[in-house]
Structure formats: C-alpha cells, structure tokens
Amino acid sequence: MRKPNILMTRIDNRLVHGQVGVAWINSLGANLIIVADDDAANDPVQQSVMSITADIARVGIRFFSIDKTIETVWKASPKQLIYLVVRDPQSARRLVDGGLPLDKINVANMHFEEGKRAHPGSPYVYVDDQDLEDFEAMKAKGVSLFIQILPGDKIYNI
Numbered sequence: 001m002r003k004p005n006i007l008m009t010r011i012d013n014r015l016v017h018g019q020v021g022v023a024w025i026n027s028l029g030a031n032l033i034i035v036a037d038d039d040a041a042n043d044p045v046q047q048s049v050m051s052i053t054a055d056i057a058r059v060g061i062r063f064f065s066i067d068k069t070i071e072t073v074w075k076a077s078p079k080q081l082i083y084l085v086v087r088d089p090q091s092a093r094r095l096v097d098g099g100l101p102l103d104k105i106n107v108a109n110m111h112f113e114e115g116k117r118a119h120p121g122s123p124y125v126y127v128d129d130q131d132l133e134d135f136e137a138m139k140a141k142g143v144s145l146f147i148q149i150l151p152g153d154k155i156y157n158i
Contacts, residue, residue: 093138
C-alpha cells in the first residue's frame, strides 16, 4: 500500500478552529483536513462549525471515526496533502496502533479537567497518567511527539 501524504497529525481538544487551523494549514501547505474523531464524525453541528475554518483556508475537510480513518486514509490520492487532527492522545494512539504511518505528532491544546495537571512543556497542555502512558506507547513505536501551538513557536519535545 502507498503511504498517504500526512503532513502533520495534531492533538487538539478543539479539533479544527479559527486562526490555529488556518495558520497550520498555510504553514504546511495542506489541501485536506481529516478530523479523526468518533463524536465529530456523527455530529453535523460540529462538522458545520469546523467546515468554516476549512472554507476560509480553501481546503477540503473530511470527518471520519477513528476506525474509518485507519481504513480510508490509505485510499487518499497522492495529491491530497493531509493535516490530520484528533481530540486526544487516546485517539492518536488508536491511529498508531491501527497501523497509520505517523512519524510525528504535534501535541497542542489539551484543556484542564479534573485529575489533569499541566505538562511542563506548555501551559496549554494538561495531562493525566493515561495521556502520559499513551505518549510513551506511541514513542515506543517510533513516533516523535512535540508541543507547539502555532507554527514558529518554540518546540518542546516530549
């Protein structure tokens, strides 16, 4: 199977949103956003809101469940330059465990929730033990993880 052109995979609780989405799309030269999220794949309201960013950036957008992403991304045309977005480390790990060729993952906004603590690399990334376990499992499979909110920001390797 031919390797899909995944330019970057990003973990962001907000998935696709305004200036961050447009900034990364422009920086990467992506022409397709794939949102790999079980909830968003079945929620027309979330899809509508996220599609606004894709429209502004003049790129295509697709919404797939995690399993559908694992199955479908291999069928992407070589011309599709993919910006892949997931909600949390558990979703990213499912993609890695499912065989997606993800060399590096950008960890971005992971909001505070009860039981989470700030990651030393960023005030925008809050983690719990499960998140850290997922990071370590992905790293064990050769995936490099880094925190960077916007292109041009300092990179903090996890």
